[in-house]
Amino acid sequence: MFYHQLYLVLLLVLVTININSLALTIDQKSNTVHLEAPNLSGQYHNNRPSLPFSSNVNKIELISKADIINPCNGTFMKTNGTTCGLKEIMLGRCYQYQYIQRGLYLSNTTAVKNCTELYELFESEVRFKPYCNMNMSTYEKYFQRALEGVHVINRAIFWSGTYAITHTYSGHGHNYITLEDTLAANMLDGLMWCGKENDPQGFDYVSCPNNCQDNRWADLAFWGLASKTFAERVAGEIYVVLNGSRTDGRPSYRNGSYFAEFELPNFQRTGPYRVTKINILVLHTPDLPVVERCGDKSIIHLEHLIRDAQFEYICIDDPDELLLIMCGDSWGARECEVARTALRRAWDLKVLGKSNANYYPLSLLLLFFTGIFRQMLSN
Ligand code: NAD
DSSP: OHHHHHHHHHHHHHHHHHHHHHHHHHHHHHTOOOOOOOOOTTOOOOSSOSSSOGGGHHHHHHSOGGGOSOTTSSSOOOOBSSOTTHHHHHHHHHHIIIIISOOSSOOTTOOOOOHHHHHHHHHHHHTTSOGGGOOTTTTHHHHHHHTTTOOEESOBEEEESOHHHHHHHHTTTTSOBOGGGSHHHHTTTTOOOOBOTTOSSSBOSSBOOSOOTTOHHHHHHHHHHHHHHHHHTEEEEEEEEEETTOSSSOOSSOTTSHIIIIIGGGSOSSSTTOEEEEEEEEEOOTTSOOOOOTTSHHHHHHHHHHHHTTOEEEEEESOHHHHHHHHHHTTTOGGGHHHHHHHHHHHHHHHHSSOSOTTHHHHHHHHHHHHHHHHHHHO
């Protein structure tokens, strides 16, 4: 009974103080510009969208293949076939990567790769060739050449269900290096392609198969080999970013994922380019429920696999740097409120020499006391 009364009194105090805080917050907000943050962490990257832009779905279904001679001619039309300008995009990215982005892991003396040669190695394996005939050796020559001389030491980062945030964190190779930060994968990341026999262009620009029922290796041919070759070339400490709040029902570590099938089994255990330690980073998206954390379900299975392969293992839930990126992405999220206030205060102090956000320590105190009283009441 005493606790209930005390709780009521505290609630009254809370309401009074919060009204004051609110006044301060509103005051402060009027001076603040709020930018719309891009949605990063919830996105799943998919190179092979099963359908084009949703608003065009019916329109595109109604257009038969025969009606479309060349969807890349004149007006832009999104199809689920080969990306228009595939060759030009690949060549452009190759030059951009080597002459502008240069310096990621290329030293000043690294020989520049011949972009035309790389494109031709790629094209010779796909153009005029049926997509479903491809297999895990189709792109061997391309990767041998494009990844020649590449070894990523202590900076390689892998992702599974966390494409967008991992790339924000890697900083396009400035902080860490993902597969897509290598020339070989950069040239094709986000693009689609499939060859077509008896076609003057040799590519199908209208529709690529979504899956090849009789040959699953065809679907894995490019990204499977890309993942395997990259994994063989990383060394020292590596990082893997997993999604601990997947909303698609998949576990954080999933058998059959590219990471499980092509990356983890190909980390070298011996030799000059051996992996020593695997750092697992499990992220939990603000405002979404926690599905798995370090030491849970599928992550226990992953830990066993890593330890059995005799790599050192550590698992960290939501490292600070990634927390900040997640909150930057979900600025309004409940879990990010304290960070928002603390940042405002720190920046006001830095820039103005004083802070209006003086309700911050009070909020923390109130949160603390409310927690204690809730605990007492539940006992
Ligand atoms: P994920 O679950 O986020 O899947 C990544 C992409 O591959 C998604 O588009 C997914 O739909 C598709 N995918 C996953 N498993 C598949 C399968 N068995 N068959 C066909 N498509 C499948 O994460 P993941 O599967 O672990 O792959 C990510 C890892 O593999 C990364 O570390 C990256 O190095 C590499 N990878 C990159 C790309 C890319 O497009 N850049 C694609 C695949 C794999």
